[in-house]
Amino acid sequence: MIQHTLRAGRRAVSPSLRCFSETSGGEIIGEDGFERTGSPRPTKQASLYVHWPYCLRRCSYCNFNKYIPRENNDHIMTECLQRETETLLQLSQVSCVTSVFFGGGTPSLAPHSTIDAVLNTVSRWAYLSDKAEVTLEVNPTLAGKSKLEDYCRAGVNRLSIGVQSLQDEDLKILGRDHSSHQALQTVEEARRLCPGRVSVDVMFGRPKQSVASWENELSELLRVCDDHVSLYQLTLERGTQLFKQVLGGEMTVPAEDVTAEMYQCARRTLHQHGFLQYEVSNFARHKAVSHHNTSYWKGRQYIGVGPGAHGRFVPLGEEGVLREARTQTLEPGAWIREVQQRGHGTRRRIQLGHLELLEEVLVMGMRMTDGINHKHWEMFSPQLGLREVFGTSRDVQELLQSGQLILDDRSLRCSWDGLVFLDSILPTLLVELERQISQRLQRDHHSDGQTKSRTCSPR
């Protein structure tokens, strides 16, 4: 309770602070109006991803951007995360941060003060509703568990627990630093702190795993989990220890057909327990979806802070009409230096053209079981509706006829059966999208060059 009051108080101050710092007065009113009606201008809001790059050890399957720290520099890291948050929020001119996600690495290694500091910074430079989802990835060790309460006090209101497996032997193979017992305890504690807002991550397709053992594991998990489950198939990534082991024949992973069966089996089981699949790997009960992740799939803006973080937003500037794909410097040391020198560690900026933006919207949107509804598409492509783009293609027709794809008054989406083939369906859709857009461009070009564009192309 205390924390909530604190946060609310902070926010009561900070937005107005920000308002003053902002130059053009007219916009502020507009913003508030948008916020109230619940549909702010897309470029005025974004979600925020914060990357904590450190881990205590390397998991055998993980190729993420993570580092085993040699010395404690939590303090500097925290300062830099704050500093970059501040810089990028200003640059993006975002007035409302819709959600925050602390990922890693192992963000549950960060002191709770870091979370607190970053959230404070966010609130200082943008509006962060106290209802906004603030998720923290948690490594289910005893140490992690003990800190959960502090995190929540700092403002975290959703916890994503990396359970991965309930088999201790498998956890060892995966190089995890916790036991299944510790994981279960952590889930319990998390549910106590954030009831209805706890997610568990589990992995299938692990070495030696069978469909039967997976089924057992799932039912065990369903007994203890909260309202959200993320399922990931273990993918062998180059450069990981597991990759080498499998390549060298020391380890085998289940065959393609077996993992397909595991996936289907999990979908069925979860469905039977009231978990609706809302995305390829994500299942929720009682509408407990991850808002932060959903905003990725809906093609909304996001700001990435921290070493190697990615972002997609329209930056302030003369050419500031196009969304940029931004990547921060990978290596923490270098990133820290850059942030200290120029306020941010953005290493790469690539402007997304109209087609590229639509491609991302399509690829991400189709991962959701609801797919892309007409309104959602129209926000990005006001001139060319879903039916116009996809309705005429013979290849798309085949997908529709085979029942894998659905295009109706509601949306373009995969059927239950089609979703497992999404990566085969997408190339067909991408080919069609490109063709339609380039045809459209040519037609516009021919008709005349004066009208169109700018105002219509969303960001």
Next chain:
Amino acid sequence: MSFSLAKRWCDAPLMRRVLQFKGYRRKIQSYNNMTYTLFRHRWMKRLPVFSGLKMASTHTGKDTIDLSKFPVDRIRNFCIIAHIDHGKSTLADRLLEMTGAIVKTDKNKQVLDKLQVERERGITVKAQTASLIYSHQGQQYLLNLIDTPGHVDFSYEVSRSISACQGVLLIVDANQGIQAQTMANFYLAFEAQLAIIPVINKIDLKNADTERVELQMEKVFDIPRNECIRISAKLGTNVEAVLRAVVERVPPPAASTSDPFKALVFDSNFDHYRGVVANIAVLGGRVRKGDRIVSAYLGKSYEVNELGLLRPDEHPTQKLFAGQVGYIIAGMKDVKEAQIGDTLYLQSQPVEALPGFKPAKAMVFAGMFPMDQSDYQALRSAIERLTLNDSSVTVQRDSSLALGAGWRLGFLGLLHMEVFNQRLEQEYNASVIVTAPTVPYKAILSSPKLIKEHGSAEITIVNPAQFPDRSVVSEYLEPMVLGTILTPDSYTGKIMSLCLNRRGIQKNMLYIDDQRVMMKYLFPLNEIVVDFYDLLKSLSSGYASFDYENAGYQAADLIKMNILLNGLPVEELITIVHRGRAYSVGKSMCERLQDSIPRQMFEIAVQATIGSKVIARETIKAYRKNVLAKCYGGDITRKMKLLKKQAEGKKKMRRFGNVEVPKDAFINVLKRKDK
């Protein structure tokens, strides 16, 4: 017209399978030590080193040689024949140096530069002819060394060269002994009734076993041991004896200056500035600059603009006399005007034409397609330029639904094809898809209507899609070759079963000494064009050598095999096979397709059929799941890249019904297998 081999090819991976196997180390070594190839400028380059040494017996610098000083009885025409890497070019270099044939002229620089480019690419294109002037017992002799390409693919060229000679130097490596090509070349010379001078080279090598090789020569060729000349071309040891033997053992050409002029065209080059340069052997009379000559083949007349000796660079003279060998430039604009084997005579004194040669026949065919259709024009001009100097390559336009527009090229043999491909890649930087080689089949038509249509009952089938149906054919024929294999006897068993497996029929088997066996097999050419050589090499640890000569056509039970994808035929994969091999060929094609067609959302049946009968089948299982587990903000870029690549690939796929086949799959099935 002809290729000869530069040593460096041997190190190029493509060539390994065709060239001779053992002893790369030595090749490299010899390259470093001596640097001989068959390039003119290489010889010329040596001049500074040797000019001071052994110029004694030669002419005086730039002065025109008075060829009338060399009556027929002081002329010797000979060539050197050897298995690859037995030291032919090294010996040739020595002979040139010892007779001072390497002359510096003002033209050198230009020639050198021009050929430098070729040299860098490591290919010798033309066999060389060099006239050597040699003093023997106080007399000057004109020795015409007519160099020959080393490989049996070019035995046609070898026989052409031989026809201008009266003697040969048969070189055998003192370490390796008689090899397959030694045999082939020997018989060519033997049949042409030439004087054969056996030379055992590389006697300086540590492992040289000269005695054993002499025994082999005696056993296999019936050459008395004491006739063999033991030399080291590398060190120059005893090379003088070779020159002496040429004078003493090779008879002078049977030609008379008092006859009317008559010359045999045995080779030709194309020069962009001067037109055709024909190499001729004068068989009677004399010819001089300004004479009007006639080509017996075309009946066209030309004026002689330039003529002379090849030493080995062109050395203009006023005349050429009976018995001599040289070059002639007479305003021919097209290589086809200087038909190999043609007879030239004076317009004023017509003579009976010489029997000439049968034109070289393409025996191995392969499709060549640009990797990307936008490179079509570039590839076309590359092929045109390459074939300009090699009329033995036949070129036919071809197009494949899978691979686009391209050509079907015919080659004299496998090495010929390799050489051509390599030049195409190296000189023109062309990415070429080369399809698996096929051979020309024949069919004897039985339908009168078809016979009328084709103009004869016998037709040659190069493109499998044009294979006539059994019902209109009385007989199919396939080309045969007589293969010679030389191997240490410990591999005999394995090699015999390989040959049997390739439908080979053993014709002969002989121990040429107590360890080495020579076997002769009659093979269908089709059975040896793809991977026979590689297999032979690998199962004999590289010790066996192989060579073949064409042996006409034989009736064969040939059938057309189709490949179906989910029941729909794929035209570009139609194959002609022998009935007995249909199953294994069909199975391997199906397997290759199975490996290279990506799984799709439905099952794909890959079938090989003959008529309506399925003889092999592989199934590409439908995948049951294809979706990336995880995709959040940070994963988008990577995921997009992957999907975009797939989308691009999709545009390029060929579709059979709803089966999508990437171009790579066709390439994998159609192209030659990598080793």
